[in-house]
Amino acid sequence: MEIDKAIGESDDKRLKTKYNNAIFVIKRALSLYSIEEVTFSFNGGKDSTVLLHLLRAGYFLHKKELSSSNGGLSSFPVRTIYFESPSAFTEINAFTYDAAQTYGIQLDIIRQDFKSGLEALLKANPIRAIFLGVRIGDPTAVGQEQFSPSSPGWPPFMRVNPILDWSYRDVWAFLLTCKVKYCSLYDQGYTSIGSIHDTVPNALLSVNDTSSKEKFKPAYLLSDGRLERAGRVKKNAALKNDVGSDSQNHEVLLASVIAVGDEILSGTVEDQLGLSLCKKLTSVGWSVQQTSVLRNDIDSVSEEVDRQRSICDMVFIYGGVGPLHSDVTLAGVAKAFGVRLAPDEEFEEYLRHLISEQCTGDRNEMAQLPEGITELLHHEKLSVPLIKCRNVIVLAATNTEELEKEWECLTELTKLGGSTSLMESKRLMTSLTDVEVAEPLSKLGLEFPDIYLGCYRKSRRGPIIICLKGKDNARIDSAVQALCKKFKEGVFVDMK
């Protein structure tokens, strides 16, 4: 069998291990279910192309073990389904059909959405397990194992994911080692393929060319596999798109800032990052809803992150990030999302590069990240990428200088300030007493419900500072005028 032979002859140890594990999963599935009960969900993408060949090899090896036959593989008896959509690339369609013909696959074309299509399929056939080319890092892989029952609300079947733990690099190592055909779009700079509406070539593969037409290097040259979805335009375009589906449709983006550290709570260390973050977020138009300081305790972190991530658009968490026993922040974030911490080999590489001499043992504990929900945000100014788990940003900064750098990169990478409209503000100082300003101010609040009114003082007896914030400078000016009218001239001093 040519695939098994090609891997056998390769000296890529890592690829061999990945291959053997995937074949093991496939053989287990073929032992657990009859051939009529399994289906391969094939869509012509690179991951499903890998799976196609693994299944061919796995089926061959499974048969060989059963019958000790040594014959070739002429046809592929695993039922194969393809959900064809009008928004698929023609190249994907063409490749899918071609591959089916080349490998003797009888392709069932389904022209319904996934759920309805699967319902109809399962009604008409005794299917119990479906092979998928899902990999960790795919948004749909969250919480999945190599064998994962379909989700509640979906028809009942087992999802079998033989390449769940394969990286982008593993996928290309396999396709190139086995010298198998793959969809032509991957040679034109596409690195992960969705629909024609949300997929463009990966800009990281762009080649500077003097001619007017932009050119791209092939997908296998993308050196950093974590960026394979950079060509998925809409989903990656702006931070606002990461906001949970249950988030409110408010115009101002809401943030929550969480510090993790027993030392802050005991007063041993002063938290300056919280203050700095609040200032930065406010300066780009975010409204900070809450700051909290938590103990270095997984459950405290997970409960607070879980609460804040559903109320706020973005949660910023810092402290407790590292390899020490007290560094529980990432574990808490993973728990909040109901996923486990799993080794991230590419993050591991970054860390090894950074701390190579100090690195002991096989596994670097710091390279464990929340599985399936983590996006690494790379910036040339950062030696280690920032960690983003859905709408939670984990900052590694331990002082304001480091925070400054991370913030700068974060705003560049995520358009943090670009997706919101900035708040205007004005501050007035007065030596009127609290009693004198209290009632007029609350009335002003009723007259200008769109203006935020805040008050503070620097000392009990000192002047009061009144803060007015809103979307529109003219509205703030009207509110200021209305307030001044309620008092004698000159009692308010404009501080800005």
Ligand SMILES: Cc1cc2nc3c(=O)[nH]c(=O)nc-3n(C[C@H](O)[C@H](O)[C@H](O)COP(=O)(O)O)c2cc1C
């Ligand atoms: C064969 C098959 C089985 C699926 N099973 C499930 C499932 O059990 N639960 C689920 O939430 N989504 C399931 N999906 C949907 C995928 O998780 C995902 O939503 C789909 O691939 C859409 O990806 P896209 O929006 O990027 O195209 C399944 C899809 C396919 C093709």
Ligand SMILES: Nc1ncnc2c1ncn2[C@@H]1O[C@H](COP(=O)(O)OP(=O)(O)OP(=O)(O)O)[C@@H](O)[C@H]1O
């Ligand atoms: N339209 C579809 N028809 C059949 N199976 C599908 C379809 N879309 C997705 N799948 C299944 O889901 C898996 C994951 O899809 P995904 O888009 O992440 O990977 P891919 O298409 O194989 O590769 P790429 O990441 O390059 O797009 C596929 O390998 C396939 O098993």
Ligand SMILES: [Mg+2]
């Ligand atoms: Mg795809």
